[in-house]
Amino acid sequence: MTMVSEPITHVVLVPHWLSADDRDGLAVALEAALVRPGLPESTADRLVDVLTELHVARARDVVWPTSAARVRLVTGWDSDTLPVRLSAMELACTLSLPELPATVRESLTGGRSS
Amino acid sequence: MTRLSSGLRLLPRLTRPTCDPLDLLAAAHRLCAQGRPGVHLAVVDDDRGTALVLGEAERSCRSDLDDLALAVARSQHDMSPAGLDAALGRWLDTRPVTDAEAGRRGIAVLTWTDPTESALAWQVVVHRGADVVGWVPYPFTPVGDVLAVREAALQRAADVVVRCSVEGPVLLLDADDPLLATAACSAPELVLARAARAGLRMRDARVVVTPGRPVAWAEPAVAARLAGETVEPCVVLPWRALPDLPWR
Numbered sequence: 001m002t003m004v005s006e007p008i009t010h011v012v013l014v015p016h017w018l019s020a021d022d023r024d025g026l027a028v029a030l031e032a033a034l035v036r037p038g039l040p041e042s043t044a045d046r047l048v049d050v051l052t053e054l055h056v057a058r059a060r061d062v063v064w065p066t067s068a069a070r071v072r073l074v075t076g077w078d079s080d081t082l083p084v085r086l087s088a089m090e091l092a093c094t095l096s097l098p099e100l101p102a103t104v105r106e107s108l109t110g111g112r113s114s
Numbered sequence: 115m116t117r118l119s120s121g122l123r124l125l126p127r128l129t130r131p132t133c134d135p136l137d138l139l140a141a142a143h144r145l146c147a148q149g150r151p152g153v154h155l156a157v158v159d160d161d162r163g164t165a166l167v168l169g170e171a172e173r174s175c176r177s178d179l180d181d182l183a184l185a186v187a188r189s190q191h192d193m194s195p196a197g198l199d200a201a202l203g204r205w206l207d208t209r210p211v212t213d214a215e216a217g218r219r220g221i222a223v224l225t226w227t228d229p230t231e232s233a234l235a236w237q238v239v240v241h242r243g244a245d246v247v248g249w250v251p252y253p254f255t256p257v258g259d260v261l262a263v264r265e266a267a268l269q270r271a272a273d274v275v276v277r278c279s280v281e282g283p284v285l286l287l288d289a290d291d292p293l294l295a296t297a298a299c300s301a302p303e304l305v306l307a308r309a310a311r312a313g314l315r316m317r318d319a320r321v322v323v324t325p326g327r328p329v330a331w332a333e334p335a336v337a338a339r340l341a342g343e344t345v346e347p348c349v350v351l352p353w354r355a356l357p358d359l360p361w362r
Contacts, residue, residue, distance in 0.1 A: 013343055051282075052282065052283060052336060052339070053339065054282070055281050055282025055283060055284060056281075056282070056283075056284065056336060056339050056340050058281050058282075059281040059282070059284040059286060059330055059332075059340055060340055060343065060344060062279075062281070062286055062288075062328055063286070063322065063324065063327050063328050063329075063330055063340075063344075063346075063348075064324065064327065064344050064346040064348075066346075067344075067345060067346070085343050
């Protein structure tokens with residue numbers, strides 16, 4: 001796996017290879033968490049960034065499909081598997097959500113992400 | 115025939131086809147006999163070797179048949195007479211664009227300025243068959259004519275059918291031929307209006323451009339996230355900078 005530095009903030013964004021079901025489950029959990037009363041504002045900001053990244057990951061695959069396709073070809077992963085790139089803070093905020101489905105938590109912490 | 119496993123499927127790539135120069139010469143003679151309106155084609159055999167020479171209006175080019183044979187062998191497996199005729203037809207489609215053709219049906223798109231793929235420029239291109247061929251102004255063409263060709267190409271570019279899709283905060287523009295996807299950048303206000311109709315209001319849009327790939331429009335932070343995480347060559351620029359890009 002490659003780790004790339006974000007040019008402006010120098011935050012390292014690590015790719016997590018999520019299937020379409022994982023991404024849908026993650027989006028539902030994020031949207032549910034964002035309407036929960038009492039959610040700290042800083043956490044909400046990070047969760048919105050994760051939601052944005054879910055869209056950006058799909059856009060990235062439309063504009064530059066070859067590098068992810070090459071990884072899928074080598075690994076044999078399904079064609080709907082995309083790299084979702086998250087910073088450590090974004091990942092921590094996501095994993096802190098009680099709404100997060102167990103399969104998504106597993107995908108973010110083990111399996112293709114380990 | 116049994117299906118090869120993924121590793122074994124690489125094996126056919128090792129058997130490279132070869133193109134017989136005599137077969138290609140015969141195909142070149144057929145091409146010359148068939149001809150194209152306004153294009154003068156000839157096979158010449160001189161001290162530089164055997165070559166296919168093409169002339170059209172103010173343009174001319176010469177392709178060595180040995181070089182063409184290598185290019186054909188690299189690009190296709192079909193070395194039958196029909197396959198070689200098709201290969202030479204594609205070669206003919208990539209001939210230099212004349213000033214008249216550029217003025218008649220040129221379209222303005224964004225291309226790389228150099229092989230390092232680090233900077234963008236506008237270029238007038240012509241769609242021929244499956245190819246898009248760039249126009250370079252002839253050295254003796256008057257400046258006024260060059261500017262007129264570019265202006266007409268910009269207007270035609272705004273009419274290219276470009277598909278708009280919205281992916282969250284990102285607007286994606288694509289065309290049937292990916293090389294024409296940047297044509298819509300010739301009229302950025304129209305793109306912003308289409309984005310607004312799609313529910314995407316971008317006050318300070320950034321455009322993420324890789325020539326030959328769909329074009330992404332997004333707010334600066336989203337564009338930075340999109341382009342900052344790719345290893346592909348791309349340029350991110352404010353939409354207002356699009357008309358100020360240089361011309362090739």
